[in-house]
Amino acid sequence: MTAPAQPSPRDRRRWAQYLVNERAEAAVYRQLAARRHGEERAILLALAEAEGRHEAHWLELLGGEPARLPRPDTGTVVLGWMARRFGSIFVLALAQNAEARSPYDDDPFATPAMAADEKVHHEVVRGLAARGRRRLSGTFRAAVFGANDGLVSNLALVMGIGATGVAPQFVLFSGIAGLLAGALSMGAGEFVSVRSQRELLASTQPSSFADSGLPDLDLDANELALVYRTRGMPEAEAAEHARRVVATAQASDRTSPYRLPLEDVDDHEEIGGAWGAALSSFLFFSSGAIIPVLPWIFGLSGPAAVVLALVLVGGALLLTGATVGLLSGGPPLRRALRQLAIGFGAAAITYLLGLLFGVSLG
Numbered sequence: 001m002t003a004p005a006q007p008s009p010r011d012r013r014r015w016a017q018y019l020v021n022e023r024a025e026a027a028v029y030r031q032l033a034a035r036r037h038g039e040e041r042a043i044l045l046a047l048a049e050a051e052g053r054h055e056a057h058w059l060e061l062l063g064g065e066p067a068r069l070p071r072p073d074t075g076t077v078v079l080g081w082m083a084r085r086f087g088s089i090f091v092l093a094l095a096q097n098a099e100a101r102s103p104y105d106d107d108p109f110a111t112p113a114m115a116a117d118e119k120v121h122h123e124v125v126r127g128l129a130a131r132g133r134r135r136l137s138g139t140f141r142a143a144v145f146g147a148n149d150g151l152v153s154n155l156a157l158v159m160g161i162g163a164t165g166v167a168p169q170f171v172l173f174s175g176i177a178g179l180l181a182g183a184l185s186m187g188a189g190e191f192v193s194v195r196s197q198r199e200l201l202a203s204t205q206p207s208s209f210a211d212s213g214l215p216d217l218d219l220d221a222n223e224l225a226l227v228y229r230t231r232g233m234p235e236a237e238a239a240e241h242a243r244r245v246v247a248t249a250q251a252s253d254r255t256s257p258y259r260l261p262l263e264d265v266d267d268h269e270e271i272g273g274a275w276g277a278a279l280s281s282f283l284f285f286s287s288g289a290i291i292p293v294l295p296w297i298f299g300l301s302g303p304a305a306v307v308l309a310l311v312l313v314g315g316a317l318l319l320t321g322a323t324v325g326l327l328s329g330g331p332p333l334r335r336a337l338r339q340l341a342i343g344f345g346a347a348a349i350t351y352l353l354g355l356l357f358g359v360s361l362g
Contacts, residue, residue, distance in 0.1 A: 011109065012062065017070050018103075018110075019058040024072035024080055025098075026051035031083040032091060040128060047121060052112055061109060068275035092129035099125055146281040148185050148320055150288025154178050155301040155313045158292050159306065163354025168301035182289055187282035195274035255336045291316055308345070317343045 007015075026048040033044035073075070075098055083091045102118035104110035124131065157178045162171045224245060228238035291312050295305035321339030325332035 007061070007109070012066075013070070014107075015058045015061050016066050016108065017073070019055055019062065019066075020069050020072045021076050022051045022055040022058065024076040025095075025180060026055065027090065028076070028079045028095065031080070040131070043124065043128060047124060050117055050121065054117070057111065057114065092125055096122060096125045096129050097289060143280040143284040144324055146183075146190075146284035147288035148317070148339065148343075150179070150182060150285040151187060151291060151316055151320070153182055154289035155292040155309065155343060156346045158296070158309065158348045160350030160354040162306060163351045164357050168296055168305070169306045171301075171305075172293060172296040175289075175296060179286055179289040179293065183282045183285040186285045187278040190281040191274050191278035194277045200272065202226050231351050288316065288320075310347070313347075314340055 004314030027049065029044045029048035033041045033048065036044060048334035061323045072080075075094070079091055079094055079098065082094070099118055099122035102115065102122075104115040104118055154175055158175045161174045198288055225235075225238040228241050229235060233241065293309040294312060300308060317339045318336040321336035322332040324339075
């Protein structure tokens, strides 16, 4: 796209906005880098340096530092505030969305390299955010699913029971019973699921069963190559690798047992611990399931209790949906509304069923 010969005052105002946004984004990456170490720190500092190059481009077009500058965009300000106060996972998830909305593709004064940079930045930030998501995925998955299940299932339960016209005390008892039954079921199920998954993966990992026999293998004719072929190595590469391993084992001190290199070992970081997942499921299901029951706990009944329960659960569903959207790199509002629709849809069905049962019993 060819840039106009003479920039307008509107163009200059847009450049100034780009300038402050680039500075704010670079500051966000530097603030995140200050809380990280090693490779992630270096990557974040490199992103800040790239935003500095973009800043220099707009400064050059403006002919130097303007006397007055606008405020950064609201989203960038929020990113900076979160970067100073919270962990990097939420910030990186938001930054991932921000990098995907770069205006440089359609701006005639932005260079093609700058537009390409923003696309690459989106992938880099997505990769950094994915690392954090993997560290959270096991326990966090159990926590989010537990809270959502508690909100939806107990809301549906108390709506259905309440619609039959029974006494408020019975609605309260049903809600508390549903909370305990669901929390125990969720905790036990999550424990079994995660423990079984870890055991399944552990059974597929290479073992040390053959370590003690390595020094006694024939250097030129042995089956160790078959081990590496089962791990996916080509035949020739597996044979050469096996020969090196046996030679190293024979050259080692036999009083210090040589261990076969286990290239494929996985620490199951993405799965999380069984007890942690079970406890998270129990606690978060309980924290979600208690919310629909709160109006009856505090003595409300009838339509007032129903409306308050819907308001409280609706707010919680919006919050959990938006949180999942942020961490997954998706649009938070869409995920929040989807979660709200699912929860209220389930509650509406059981409420209608309760009304039908109430009429038939009456």
